[in-house]
Amino acid sequence: MSTATKDPKTRGKAPAGEKIADWADGRVGLYSLAKANMRKIFPDHWSFLLGEICLYSFIILILTGVYLTMFFVPSMAEVEYHGSYVPMQGVMMTEAYASTLDISFDVRGGLLVRQIHHWAALIFVVGIMFHMMRVFFTGSFRKPREINWLFGWTLFILAVFTGLTGYSLPDDLLSGTGIRFMEGAILSMPVVGTYIQMFLFGGEFPGHDIIPRFFVIHVLLLPGIMLGLVAAHLILIIYHKHTHFAGPGRTNDNVVGMPFLPIYMAKAGGFFFLVFGVIAAIAATATINPVWVLGPYRPDQVSTNAQPDWYLGFSEGLVRMMPGWEWVIPGGYTLNFGLMIPLAVFPGVLVLIGLYPFFESWLTRDNREHHIAQRPRNAPTRTGLGVAWLVAYGVALVAGGNDVWAVNFNLSINAITWVCRIGFFVFPVVAFVITRRICLGLQRRDREKVLHGRETGVIKRLPHGEFVEVHEPLPREALYTLTAHDQDRPAELGPETDENGVRRKVSPLERLRVKISRGYFGEQAQIPKPTSEEYREITSGHGHH
Amino acid sequence: MKKLSVRRRHPLAALVVLLLALAATGGLYATLAPADEAQAEASAQSLAIEEGKKLYDVGCSSCHGSGGQGSSDGPSLTGVGAAAVDFQVGTGRMPLQQPGPQAEEKPVVYTQAEIDQLAAYVASLGPGPSVPNESAYDPSAGDAARGGELFRTNCSQCHNFTGQGGALTHGKEAPALDNVDPRYIYEAMVTGPASMPSFPNSTLPEEEKQDIIAWLHAVNTADSPSPGGLGLGGFGPVSEGLFAWTFGMGALIAVAVWIGARTAKARKS
Numbered sequence: 139m140s141t142a143t144k145d146p147k148t149r150g151k152a153p154a155g156e157k158i159a160d161w162a163d164g165r166v167g168l169y170s171l172a173k174a175n176m177r178k179i180f181p182d183h184w185s186f187l188l189g190e191i192c193l194y195s196f197i198i199l200i201l202t203g204v205y206l207t208m209f210f211v212p213s214m215a216e217v218e219y220h221g222s223y224v225p226m227q228g229v230m231m232t233e234a235y236a237s238t239l240d241i242s243f244d245v246r247g248g249l250l251v252r253q254i255h256h257w258a259a260l261i262f263v264v265g266i267m268f269h270m271m272r273v274f275f276t277g278s279f280r281k282p283r284e285i286n287w288l289f290g291w292t293l294f295i296l297a298v299f300t301g302l303t304g305y306s307l308p309d310d311l312l313s314g315t316g317i318r319f320m321e322g323a324i325l326s327m328p329v330v331g332t333y334i335q336m337f338l339f340g341g342e343f344p345g346h347d348i349i350p351r352f353f354v355i356h357v358l359l360l361p362g363i364m365l366g367l368v369a370a371h372l373i374l375i376i377y378h379k380h381t382h383f384a385g386p387g388r389t390n391d392n393v394v395g396m397p398f399l400p401i402y403m404a405k406a407g408g409f410f411f412l413v414f415g416v417i418a419a420i421a422a423t424a425t426i427n428p429v430w431v432l433g434p435y436r437p438d439q440v441s442t443n444a445q446p447d448w449y450l451g452f453s454e455g456l457v458r459m460m461p462g463w464e465w466v467i468p469g470g471y472t473l474n475f476g477l478m479i480p481l482a483v484f485p486g487v488l489v490l491i492g493l494y495p496f497f498e499s500w501l502t503r504d505n506r507e508h509h510i511a512q513r514p515r516n517a518p519t520r521t522g523l524g525v526a527w528l529v530a531y532g533v534a535l536v537a538g539g540n541d542v543w544a545v546n547f548n549l550s551i552n553a554i555t556w557v558c559r560i561g562f563f564v565f566p567v568v569a570f571v572i573t574r575r576i577c578l579g580l581q582r583r584d585r586e587k588v589l590h591g592r593e594t595g596v597i598k599r600l601p602h603g604e605f606v607e608v609h610e611p612l613p614r615e616a617l618y619t620l621t622a623h624d625q626d627r628p629a630e631l632g633p634e635t636d637e638n639g640v641r642r643k644v645s646p647l648e649r650l651r652v653k654i655s656r657g658y659f660g661e662q663a664q665i666p667k668p669t670s671e672e673y674r675e676i677t678s679g680h681g682h683h
Numbered sequence: 684m685k686k687l688s689v690r691r692r693h694p695l696a697a698l699v700v701l702l703l704a705l706a707a708t709g710g711l712y713a714t715l716a717p718a719d720e721a722q723a724e725a726s727a728q729s730l731a732i733e734e735g736k737k738l739y740d741v742g743c744s745s746c747h748g749s750g751g752q753g754s755s756d757g758p759s760l761t762g763v764g765a766a767a768v769d770f771q772v773g774t775g776r777m778p779l780q781q782p783g784p785q786a787e788e789k790p791v792v793y794t795q796a797e798i799d800q801l802a803a804y805v806a807s808l809g810p811g812p813s814v815p816n817e818s819a820y821d822p823s824a825g826d827a828a829r830g831g832e833l834f835r836t837n838c839s840q841c842h843n844f845t846g847q848g849g850a851l852t853h854g855k856e857a858p859a860l861d862n863v864d865p866r867y868i869y870e871a872m873v874t875g876p877a878s879m880p881s882f883p884n885s886t887l888p889e890e891e892k893q894d895i896i897a898w899l900h901a902v903n904t905a906d907s908p909s910p911g912g913l914g915l916g917g918f919g920p921v922s923e924g925l926f927a928w929t930f931g932m933g934a935l936i937a938v939a940v941w942i943g944a945r946t947a948k949a950r951k952s
Contacts, residue, residue: 184936184943191935225827225901242910253911260927261935268932311835311844312919396946405942412938420931425911426923431845431902433835441839442849442857448924539921544850545859546916550784551850 180402181382181395185276188269190406194413195262196368202255203357209245211237212307212353214346223430231309231434234349238308238429253421259301260426261417263449266294270491274524276511278381279495281504286374289367291492296364298449303356305427305447309349312427314435315444317348319454326477344437381511384622386615390509442541452531455538456480459559491527501655502626515584516623518577519658525573526566533562574663581665584620587612588668589676611677621667629655728803735804738797742778751808756782763874764811765802770870772798774863784854785877812873812883819889820869825897833891834898837882845902847917851878861903865896 152160162168180186213233219226221236222243231239241248270290273279279287302320306313321343325331340347379393388394396402433439446454462476498520514521536543537558544551591609598608612620629652636642657663690696740749746757753759757779760767771777772793776786793801802814818824835844843849846860855878860868872892875881882892901907903917915922 182943182946184940187939187943188936191939225831225898228828229832249910257927257931260924261931264927264932265935268936311839401946405945409938409942412942413935416931416934416938420926420934422912424913424915424926425909427920428909428911428914428917430910431917433831433844436835439835439839441835441844442841443843443847443919443921445920447920448927451921451924535924541850542918542921544854545848545856546918548854550852550854552853 175376176397176399178376178379178398179393179395180380180398181388181393183383185272186380187409188265188272190409191265191413192262192269193368193372194410195258195265195417196364197410198258198414198417199255199262200361200365202251202258203361205251206241206248206255207357209237209241209248210234210307210353212350214309214344214349226430226433229434232349234307234309235429235434238310242430250418250421253424253426254418256426257421257424258417259304260447260449263294263297263301266290266297270294271524271528274494275514275517275521276381276383277508277517277520278511279498280508281499282378282507283374283381284495284499286371286378287495288492289371289374291488293364293367293371295488296360296367300356300360300364301447301449303352303360306352307349307356308427308429309435310427310429310432311435311439311441312429312432312444314344314437315440316446317435318343318437319446323477323481326474326481328471328473328478344435379509381509383513383619384510385619388510390507393509445538445542448535451535451538453480453484453534453538455534455536455540455558456483458540459534459537459555459562487527501629501651501658503629504626510622512623515577515580516625516664518574518581519663521577522570522574526570529569530562530566533558533565537562578663578665581667585665585668588617588620589673617673623667625664625667626659628652628659731800731803732807735800735802735807738793738801739804742793743801746779751805760805760808762809762811763805765806765814766812766870767874767876768802768805769798769814770867770874770876772801774867776876785856788858812870815866815869815873817866820865820893820896822865822893822897822900825890825893825895825900827894827897827901829891830894830896830898831902833887834895837887838895841879843917844919845917846899847903860899862905863899865900868896868899 159168211233215233216230217233217236219229219231219236219239221227221239223239226239238252241252243249273283273287273290302316306317306320321335321339324335324338327334335343338348338351339345340351380395382388382393382395385394396405432441445451457477457480460476460480464476465473467473514524537555540551540554540558543549543554591611594608594610596608598606600606631644631649631652632642634642739747739751743757743760746754747760748754748757751760753761768777771786773791773795775789775791778792779786780789805811806813834842834846838846841849841851841857842860843857848859849857851857857879869892871879872882872887872895873884915926
């Protein structure tokens, strides 16, 4: 090998790997690409892997989806079933449903792949929610990551709609009821509802177009957009570099962790197979959407326990909570508030989530870059708002399954609905107050620990008879970790008058901003973190208790 | 023979022949005529009714009235038929433990013989559906596919796709149908207990009832096949979503914590 470096003539004898790399570098610029990215650092923390769960379940969804596409027939033409599932033999059904039964019973590995696909879809969206929660509660959406928050948020919405269209494809009684629900939702839109319904279904419900159209949307349109967004999401992560939690040596200007190659490549690769393994194990042992017992969709049939997959349970719950109000306005037009209001709340909430980073940057006027993930306790109002939203979401999910809870816990469905109606407004407020107080309590605890050290549980008796507990000062690293965060100051309105004594004009928006900012960062909303002066004064010798 | 020939002209001979003839006719009649048997059965029936009445007076009359006429606490039993009694008492719903949204299933308190006596008494109050023959509800004689269609048209809106049960208003419910004796399913269809509508043979012929029972037998008994694995209760997306959030995400987060804790640095120290 040493001769190779000495003598330029022996370059042709380079190993095959180097030759291939050279070839590729001459054509795609591999070396600079690899140099820039191979040593990319990723910090270690379990919560930073939640996004990877989403990525891997997305890959699993694409792989299994391709397999299912080979056998699924997206057609609403009617056929008589003659496959191997006896309790459906002789029943008239669409080709879509018949081919789903064939995938389940007559295609090798079909049922397992179908179940992996469906379980992976549920877990994909659960993963997205957990990932979003992580980003939200640690403030990782702050500058420069607002755009990436929007990419992720769009992916979340697209994932829900890809799920909805996929859930509808088998054309079984459950999914058909879901499509019927969706049709009702579209029809409840004033003015344009009927037009959109006719356009989407190609005529009256159910028609013959909806399954083929959903098929194209489900296998081509939405996954195509999502794939592009996933790529953009990942490129931005590499561009911004990953956030990390504060600690000794971990600052806003660096990232401490392991390099992408070889460590993270191995970890991520292993994690992919673990995710695949967990999902495959679930799919191999637990039934999901047993279409064979649900029967083919017929508009004259319906079953109880007809719910959408969980990620649309929120909208289902909103509809189930809403009283069925309806007005007929002059001219004979019906306004169905029972559907209209919940289905306006649903996108409204989504928009609020998408815009939150911009709201917070408007509020703080903070133009710095943030690469340190905050601890949720250090942003009590944001954490409180997040938990309040989760509680409202949970209440709507419970309302969406009110019949299942009623049967299994021997409750009255009316009572559950009323608890949810009131709880949807009351519980989030309670949760906000409690969460903020818990955060403040934890901040006090941190302050206490920094200034007085850890309680050792050792009781000492002093010469004059007093009993004290021995506190052990925290190590320097821990002190740094607990005090590394910034604390935002509440915004000030400024002097009432300018230097000439003329009343300053302050826009109402600015007044509002100052008001909200006080609520977020005022005295009652955070505990001042200990300063080094305080620390020195307390630890300078004379006995703290 | 001498004796007979001497006496055959006896003035009472005709009378003796007449008596013999009457006895023979009567004897033959007694052994061959069905009237007597009916009488015997009728007496057994009346015995059952009588016994049933005694049981009724003790266990049922406080709500349903001393003669089955009903009261403010319980409906009239005139015309409900033996099938209703066999269903309500045989599944433990009656006698009622306490007033509530709906009669709960409890351990059965009467023996089958006593239930038959109660049924006989209630059936005697007015004509109603009788207990079906076993051949009427044998699941193996029905067509499950056709039964499935009938079930989805008539039953699943309350009982769920495969009869896992569903909620009705104010704490009432359509009970789960797993492992229910086919006889009781049949009787429920005929009599329409609690909130359930009744499906007499004029609206749902006998063989269609049998098809429905065959469908339930195919999809909702302990030995129905479950090709997908664990059924998760058969409640559809709610239980599936719950499973994904708890077991699915729980396992994945455990894996993430494990991977996250396993850094190259940790191995060195």
